[in-house]
Amino acid sequence: MTEIPAIEARQLSVAYHRQPVLSDISLTLPAGQWTAIVGPNGAGKSSLLKVVTGGLKPLRGELRVLGGNARDQRRAGKVAYMPQQEQMEWDFPVSVQETVMTGRYGLMRHDAWWQRMLPERWANPLHRLAVDEALEAVDMQAHAASPIGELSGGQKKRVMLARALAQQADILLLDEPLAGVDPPSERLILDMLEGERRAGRTIVMVTHDLPSARRHADQVALINQTLVGMGSPTEMLSDAMLARLAVGGSTAGGLRVAA
Amino acid sequence: MSLLEGLGSGLIDALLALLMHGVGLLPASLAEPFEYRFMQRALLTSILVGGICGLLSSFVVLKRWSLLGDAISHAVLPGVAIAYLLGWPFFIGAFITGALTSLGIGAIERHTRIKSDAAMGLMFTAAFALGIVIISQIASSTHLMHILFGNVLGVQTSALLLTLLAGVIAVLVIWLAFRPLLLYTFDPQQAQALGFNITLIHYGLILLLTLTIVASLETVGIILVVAMLITPGATAHLLTDRFKPMLVIAVLVGIVSAVAGLLLSFHLDVASGGAIVLVATALFCLALIAAPKHGLLVRLWQRRAAE
Numbered sequence: 001m002t003e004i005p006a007i008e009a010r011q012l013s014v015a016y017h018r019q020p021v022l023s024d025i026s027l028t029l030p031a032g033q034w035t036a037i038v039g040p041n042g043a044g045k046s047s048l049l050k051v052v053t054g055g056l057k058p059l060r061g062e063l064r065v066l067g068g069n070a071r072d073q074r075r076a077g078k079v080a081y082m083p084q085q086e087q088m089e090w091d092f093p094v095s096v097q098e099t100v101m102t103g104r105y106g107l108m109r110h111d112a113w114w115q116r117m118l119p120e121r122w123a124n125p126l127h128r129l130a131v132d133e134a135l136e137a138v139d140m141q142a143h144a145a146s147p148i149g150e151l152s153g154g155q156k157k158r159v160m161l162a163r164a165l166a167q168q169a170d171i172l173l174l175d176e177p178l179a180g181v182d183p184p185s186e187r188l189i190l191d192m193l194e195g196e197r198r199a200g201r202t203i204v205m206v207t208h209d210l211p212s213a214r215r216h217a218d219q220v221a222l223i224n225q226t227l228v229g230m231g232s233p234t235e236m237l238s239d240a241m242l243a244r245l246a247v248g249g250s251t252a253g254g255l256r257v258a259a
Numbered sequence: 260m261s262l263l264e265g266l267g268s269g270l271i272d273a274l275l276a277l278l279m280h281g282v283g284l285l286p287a288s289l290a291e292p293f294e295y296r297f298m299q300r301a302l303l304t305s306i307l308v309g310g311i312c313g314l315l316s317s318f319v320v321l322k323r324w325s326l327l328g329d330a331i332s333h334a335v336l337p338g339v340a341i342a343y344l345l346g347w348p349f350f351i352g353a354f355i356t357g358a359l360t361s362l363g364i365g366a367i368e369r370h371t372r373i374k375s376d377a378a379m380g381l382m383f384t385a386a387f388a389l390g391i392v393i394i395s396q397i398a399s400s401t402h403l404m405h406i407l408f409g410n411v412l413g414v415q416t417s418a419l420l421l422t423l424l425a426g427v428i429a430v431l432v433i434w435l436a437f438r439p440l441l442l443y444t445f446d447p448q449q450a451q452a453l454g455f456n457i458t459l460i461h462y463g464l465i466l467l468l469t470l471t472i473v474a475s476l477e478t479v480g481i482i483l484v485v486a487m488l489i490t491p492g493a494t495a496h497l498l499t500d501r502f503k504p505m506l507v508i509a510v511l512v513g514i515v516s517a518v519a520g521l522l523l524s525f526h527l528d529v530a531s532g533g534a535i536v537l538v539a540t541a542l543f544c545l546a547l548i549a550a551p552k553h554g555l556l557v558r559l560w561q562r563r564a565a566e
Contacts, residue, residue, distance in 0.1 A: 053452035075454030083448055092321060092445050093500045102445065105438050106453030117435065147500035163449075173452075 004067040006031040006171050006202035007052060012061035014047050021047045024061070025227050031066070031170070034193070034203040036213035036233070039223040039245060045206040046084065048223065049173045052204075053081045066170060077106040080169035082160045084176050090149050096159050097144040100131045103166035134166035137192050154185035161189060165196070172196060174205045178212055190216055210237055267420045274423075275299050278306075292525045300419060301411045305517035305535070307422045308478040309487070311429050313513025315471045316492030317506050318464060322444050326376060327361070328488040330383035331465070332472045332481050334360030336390025339406055339476070344397060350421050350473045357469040360386050362462075409480030409532035411521060418477045425474035432467055433506075440464065441502060478517070479532040487513060490539040497543075497550040512542050 007029040014022040021044040029035050037045045050056040051063060054074055065073040073079055080103065101120055104127040108116060115123040135141045138158035143151065148159060157177065164172055172193075178186055190212060193203055207213055213220055213233055220236035222228040222245045229236050229244070282293045282302070292298045319328050335353040342352025360382050367378040394403050405413075433440060442450045443460040450457050468488070475484045495508035520535030527534070548555050 050448075053448065054454075055448055055451055071454065074452060077453065079452055081449065081452035083446075087448065089321075089445060093496065093502050093505050094445060095501065098502070102438075102442050102449060105442050105450075106455070108438065116438075149500065167453075 004031060005029060005064075006033075006066060007204065008064040008067075009048075009051075010062040010064075012051065012063055013059045014044070014051055014056050015059045016047060016056060020059075021056075021225070022051075022223075023226050025223075026061075027221055027227055027230055029202065029204060029221075031202050032197070032200050033218040034197050034205070034216060036217035036220045037204065037206045037223055038208075038210065038213060038220055038237070039228070043224040045223050046175050049081065049175055049204065049206060052079060052171075052173060075106070075109075077167060078170045080164035080167040080172050082164045082172070082174045082177060085153070085156055085160070085180065088156075088160065090151075090156065092149075093147065095145050095147055096140060096151070097131060097135070099148050099159055100134055100162045100166050101127065103134070103163040104130060106167065130166045130168060131162075134162040137165055137195075138162045139188060153180050154182045157181050157189065158185060161192070165192075169201070171202045171204065174203065176206055176208065178207060178209045186212075213237065264416075268416055271300075271303070271416060271419055271423070275303055278303055289522070292522065297412055297414075298521075298525065300414050301521055301531070302518065304411055304414045304419055304422055304478050305521045306514050307419075307426045308475045309491075309513035309515070309517030309535075310510050311422075311426045311471050311513075312475055312484065312487035313491040313495075313510040314429055314433060314506060315468055316488045316490070316513065317495060317502075317509045318440065318444055318492075319468070319488050320492035320496055322464075324468070325485070325489050326379050327364070327465070328468060328472070329485045330364060330379040331357045331361055331469050332484050332488075333383040333390075334386035335469075335472060335476065336406065336481055337386050337393060338390075340390050340393035340397065344393070348417060350418075350476070353473045353476065354469060356386060357472060358466060361465045361469065405480070406476065407480050407482050408530060409476070409478050409483065411478040411531045411535075412524075414477050422474040422478075425470045429467055429471060432463070436460070436463070479535055483532045483536045486536040486539060487516070490536070490543050491516070494539075494543045494546045497546045497553045500552070512539065516542060 005028045007027075009025050009027050012022065012025045013020065025048070037048060039045050047056055051058055052065060052070060054071065063070050066078055108124070108127065111124045120127055132141070135144055138161055140155065140158050140162060143155065148156070151159065157180075161174070161177060164174070177189055177193075181189065193205075194216065197203055205213075205217070214237055217233050219231060220233050221230045222236055222241060224245055229241055235241065279293065279299060282290050293302060319325060335357045338352035338354065338356030339349045340352070341356070342349045345352075364375070364378045364382050367373050367382070368375045373381070391403075394406075439450065439455050439460050442453070442455065443457055443464070447457050450460065471488070472484050475487065479487055491509040491512035492505075494512045495505045498508055499505050516539035517535050520538040521531055523529070523538065524531035524534040546554065551557065
């Protein structure tokens, strides 16, 4: 319905602890599409997501999110983020339901002041509804009260995904949503993301899983410190392009090429 | 100023009267020490300090800030000494150097290649050394001992009021900013992605920690306040998998340790700060052995059952 791209980077360079991780990236991710970001380990794929979430500051260049300033869009709750599993503190004393509820914390800024001072149970019922819906979408209602430390790997992934869903954001940034997931969970996650795309959301997925990228993504961005290529999955995931991606890095480190 | 002082001591008298109603319900052997006025004040201080430290300790433990708590508590010493020199209330100086040191740690961490543990060790030992040097020039060694190890039996009205104020501020801040604080402790990346100002939350939490340490100085002292900022939270972490219950349990552990330690120090005539911390440690050991899910006994039993 609009021409405004979800994410637009102009000559973006990013450093982490003074080490350059991304240099001179220019790309446009159209709204409502599913983009897979593919590249070898340490190529800066996660860093690209973290610039959008505010975890890394761009050294140079410009970043626009939904046509606006990234920070404003984050505050408006437009950006949902699912980090890699190892980056979460699974020992933390919270339940599945509470974890997913944290996806609503940004939106709670718009609640009345007295609602913000109450426990979620008595506050705005919209938040509980969104959380229940998200838990249902990833088939985790039965575990709502479980401590997150007791979950299996696939369940942890689904909880993190539910948290991103509960935010009902326009843009879903997913860092390796399929890594270490058993086949039934993988199917569930991909189906669910298909539904989100149909609902008009923008999906940006960092992945090592080329078959899934081929099957589901509208476009693929190849990244190795800089943008190697951007286009349709068939074009970008051809042997020739993947070989070009690996040049510069030593190997195509850890890419799952076959199904 | 005199009006404020009058208000303050009136408030404390009212709280003490309320507290003594509660003490009156206890068996005579427990209640007996509190016939002394200084023990009543010590009891009120202990409850407050145990409670606030317990509340903060959950955040300290979950955020892995134990060493930072240690650093700030030591960094408070030169502030106390300088305030003494200038004739200021000691907690103002303590607050300033405590906060400065935590800022310094952050700056070294961010702008040099020195890692955070070295930055903390470096800053807090330097601050502590400065404090010792100044104090050795200006005050008696008993004075120094009181600052280092606390003296809850001789608590001044001003210190009691400060502790009360710190408690009210801590409870208010944690209540009003509960979700940002929880999210920042749990998952700072998510907090950032949702547009929270995590620098503000970070330094807010550090200031709250500093305030708590300063408010606890006279009770358990600089050296042992760290224990009260870690042990209750660690104990509670063993006992529950939920955040709010963890806060409540940590507060209870803090209060029970402080009150039981106070009574022990009265009856056995030993240092109050040490007694308080030892009770807290005993509670931790108890939880470590007998906690329902994360205790050693249960784990042993589970391993047996699995074989």
